[in-house]
Amino acid sequence: MYFLLFVGGIVLLALVLNLRQRVQRLEQFLQSGSTQSTPEPNYSAVPRPVYSPPLNAAFEPSVQPIQAGSIDLEKFIAWLKEDWLLKLGAFLLLIGFGWLATYAFLNNWIGPMGRITLGIIAGALFIILGSWRIKDYLNQGGVFLVLGSTTILLTIFAAREIYDFFTPLSALVVMFLSTAFVALASVKYNSQSLSLASLILAGAAPLFTNSPAPDYVGLFLYLFVVILGAIWIVALTGQRELTAAALILVAVYSWPHLFSLTSADLGALLPFAYAFTAIFFITNTAGILKLKGRDIIPDLITAGGNGLFLLSWIMAAAPDEWKSLIISAWMIVFAAGAFLTFRLTQRREPFYVYAGVGVAMLAAATAAELNGAALTIAYTIESGMIALVAYVILKDVHVAEGVSLLLLGSIVLSSNSLTSPIWATSVLHKHFFVLLVLGLTLEGLGLFFLPRVREAKDKEASQVNTSLLVVGSLYFYALLWLSLHALLRNDDTAVMLSLVVYTIIGLITYFYGLANEKRVLKIYGAVLLVFVVGRLLLVDVWKMEIAGKIVTFFMIGALLVSTAFFGRQRKIADHPSSNQ
Numbered sequence: 001m002y003f004l005l006f007v008g009g010i011v012l013l014a015l016v017l018n019l020r021q022r023v024q025r026l027e028q029f030l031q032s033g034s035t036q037s038t039p040e041p042n043y044s045a046v047p048r049p050v051y052s053p054p055l056n057a058a059f060e061p062s063v064q065p066i067q068a069g070s071i072d073l074e075k076f077i078a079w080l081k082e083d084w085l086l087k088l089g090a091f092l093l094l095i096g097f098g099w100l101a102t103y104a105f106l107n108n109w110i111g112p113m114g115r116i117t118l119g120i121i122a123g124a125l126f127i128i129l130g131s132w133r134i135k136d137y138l139n140q141g142g143v144f145l146v147l148g149s150t151t152i153l154l155t156i157f158a159a160r161e162i163y164d165f166f167t168p169l170s171a172l173v174v175m176f177l178s179t180a181f182v183a184l185a186s187v188k189y190n191s192q193s194l195s196l197a198s199l200i201l202a203g204a205a206p207l208f209t210n211s212p213a214p215d216y217v218g219l220f221l222y223l224f225v226v227i228l229g230a231i232w233i234v235a236l237t238g239q240r241e242l243t244a245a246a247l248i249l250v251a252v253y254s255w256p257h258l259f260s261l262t263s264a265d266l267g268a269l270l271p272f273a274y275a276f277t278a279i280f281f282i283t284n285t286a287g288i289l290k291l292k293g294r295d296i297i298p299d300l301i302t303a304g305g306n307g308l309f310l311l312s313w314i315m316a317a318a319p320d321e322w323k324s325l326i327i328s329a330w331m332i333v334f335a336a337g338a339f340l341t342f343r344l345t346q347r348r349e350p351f352y353v354y355a356g357v358g359v360a361m362l363a364a365a366t367a368a369e370l371n372g373a374a375l376t377i378a379y380t381i382e383s384g385m386i387a388l389v390a391y392v393i394l395k396d397v398h399v400a401e402g403v404s405l406l407l408l409g410s411i412v413l414s415s416n417s418l419t420s421p422i423w424a425t426s427v428l429h430k431h432f433f434v435l436l437v438l439g440l441t442l443e444g445l446g447l448f449f450l451p452r453v454r455e456a457k458d459k460e461a462s463q464v465n466t467s468l469l470v471v472g473s474l475y476f477y478a479l480l481w482l483s484l485h486a487l488l489r490n491d492d493t494a495v496m497l498s499l500v501v502y503t504i505i506g507l508i509t510y511f512y513g514l515a516n517e518k519r520v521l522k523i524y525g526a527v528l529l530v531f532v533v534g535r536l537l538l539v540d541v542w543k544m545e546i547a548g549k550i551v552t553f554f555m556i557g558a559l560l561v562s563t564a565f566f567g568r569q570r571k572i573a574d575h576p577s578s579n580q
Contacts, residue, residue, distance in 0.1 A: 093147075112163045119155030123148045127181060138189055145182050146197045152178040153201060157208035168211040172222065175205040183229060192239050195230075199242060202226045203249040216257070216265075220272040223250055227276060231283055240287050243280065244302045250276050251309055258316045266317035273313035277330075280306040281337065288341050288350045300353045307334060307357030311364055324365040331361035342393065351394070359386060359406065373430035376413040377437050383407045384441040388448070397452040401464040404445050407438075411471070414438055418478060427486045435479045442472030466520055477502065492545055496552040502532050503559050532556060 126148030134141020153175050159165035166174070179202040186194035203226060206219055230246040233239060254273070257266055284299045284306065310330060318326050338354030341347070366378045383406035391400035417431035446468035453465045480501060484494035510525025512518065536556060 112165070116155060116159045116163065116165055119158070120152055123151035123155060123178065126151060127178070131185070134185060134189060138191060141189075142185070142191055142194045142197075145185055145194065146201070149178040149182050149198075149201050153205060153208055157210070160208070160210040168209040168215075169218075171209045172205055175208065176202060176222075176226075179205065180229070183233060187233055187236050190237050192237075192241070195233050195237065195239055195242050196245060199226070199230055199245055199249065202229070203252075217268055219253065220269055223253060224272060224275060227279060231279060234283065234287075240298045240302075243283055243287075244298055244305070247276075247280055247302055247305050247309065251305070254309070254313065258312050267319075270313060270317040273310060273317070277306055277310040281333070285337050285341060288347075289344055300349055303350070303353045304357065307354075307360065311357075311361060315364065315368075320368070323368040327361045327365035327368065331358045331365065334358040334361065339393065348394065348399070355390070362386075363409075373417060373434045376410055376417065376434050379413065380407065380410040380434075380438050380441050383410060384445055387445055391449075391452075397449055397456050398461045401445075401449055401453075401461050401468070404449075404464070404468065407442065410438055410441075414475075418482075423482045423486050425486070427483050432479070432483070435475050435482075439472050439475035439479065442468050442475065446472060470524065492547075492552070496555065499532050499535065499552065500555055500559070502528055503556055506532065507559065529560070533560075 126144050128148075130141045130144030130146075130148060132141070133144055156166065156171045156175050160168070160171050179198050182194055182201065183198035185191070186198055203223075206222060227246050227250065230242050234242050257269060280302060284303045287299045311327070314323060314326055314330075334354050335358040338351045338358060341350035341354065362382055363379065366382065367375060370378050383404065386406060387400050387404040390403045391397060394400065414434055417434040420431045422429050422431060446465055449461070449465050449468070453461045477498075481494075481498045484497055485491060488494045488497075506525045506528035508525070509521045510529065513521030513523075513525060533556070536553065
């Protein structure tokens with residue numbers, strides 16, 4: 001009796017909704033004041049579903065369409081407002097059905113098999129009602145479809161959890177079929193919300209199987225089938241956001257394995273990670289190439305997340321002796337994708353994302369093989385080459401100099417070479433070459449980009465180029481300082497020679513900038529001279545022996561005083577009449 005009343009209530013609700021729509025259309029026709037005869041619309045011949053107005057449209061203003069650029073929260077709120085009475089009623093029906101089933105179970109009205117059968121029949125009825133309703137009203141029909149599929153999932157979960165009906169595999173198959181029906185409807189009616197709902201339901205289905213022993217290989221095989229279905233939907237409907245959602249689903253299931261929260265054999269799951277990565281890579285690349293000149297933000301997010309997903313799996317599951325080789329192979333794939341998308345679309349966003357993933361993989365491969373000073377040298381050379389390759393491909397000095405900021409990683413790693421205790425005993429060692437290679441790379445990039453920066457007249461690029469040259473010179477100063485202290489047994493002599501060289505370089509750059517009106521060189525030379533004098537007065541005057549103080553102060557002072565003659569000659573050259 002309760003079951004018949006329940007089904008009758010659903011049918012009555014559907015009839016009321018249909019009559020309400022007819023009444024609303026008739027009222028709109030009468031209010032328009034049109035005198036023309038209009039034939040009765042044929043609702044059975046509607047070629048495509050339309051969005052139904054809210055059930056409370058007589059009392060509240062209609063929901064305004066969401067403008068482009070609105071945030072997802074506003075879209076979700078707007079979705080809730082549309083047919084909110086229907087959604088609320090569906091939610092209450094689901095709760096009421098649960099209470100009815102609970103009451104019947106407690107009073108033993110229905111046996112275990114009947115209870116499960118009742119739940120599956122109820123879910124099937126909701127799906128049938130949604131299939132009928134979606135032909136005319138997309139939003140209402142979608143709600144009933146999702147409600148029916150969810151009911152079946154919860155019923156199968158109860159069958160497995162409480163009564164131990166079905167096997168984990170058969171339960172998963174039944175749940176998957178119910179979600180597949182929702183997916184088919186999303187393709188037929190091109191509904192993004194239904195596509196996302198079907199993916200979520202299909203992804204949650206393995207959690208409801210109550211498997212006695214976890215079968216991770218079977219789980220990832222099921223996820224592979226789900227991902228193929230999602231990609232099929234994307235190919236037919238163009239809903240590229242579904243690809244990002246599918247990647248998130250796989251990442252969620254991968255999380256426990258990547259952080260050793262399970263005892264699964266990671267080596268058996270690593271091929272699935274390769275397969276997922278390949279599918280997402282091909283889908284993204286095809287989407288970017290197809291959507292020339294259109295918004296590709298979802299594809300870019302998926303591309304970056306895909307690279308991070310793959311790199312995490314390789315670092316966690318691949319054998320140590322094969323990590324660098326595997327990462328290098330995938331790095332070539334992503335680099336080829338970057339070059340291909342840029343050549344065919346002339347868009348830089350895909351190039352940046354794919355190239356960024358390739359750079360991250362190159363860094364990971366290098367870290368897997370090297371450490372210490374060798375790692376710093378390798379990072380330095382790789383970063384310099386990447387900056388040059390970026391300029392060759394893009395022909396944009398601004399972007400290329402931005403890429404050169406990858407050298408910041410090498411600069412951080414070089415701190416160990418600057419403070420290594422080995423400088424107290426020898427000069428030529430691995431830390432010497434770390435500072436030498438880093439200084440040469442910085443100076444080389446700065447000198448390479450200098451004429452191109454001047455030609456482009458890019459102020460920001462000019463600042464980056466100046467930073468490259470200045471930081472590179474600092475490494476040469478540090479190398480000179482450390483080498484002289486290691487080579488000479490007398491620290492005072494090493495300090496004196498270093499400061500003299502610094503002073504000469506400062507004077508040369510200062511007067512060259514002054515003569516040629518190069519403001520940057522003038523400031524550079526002045527700062528270097530101030531550093532020398534400041535160190536003499538604040539540090540060396542307290543640490544040196546008296547003989548070292550005398551010689552050092554005399555030499556530095558003589559060099560500075562000699563500048564008066566340079567200034568005098570220039571003044572005479574500028575004003576020849578001053579001697580008359």
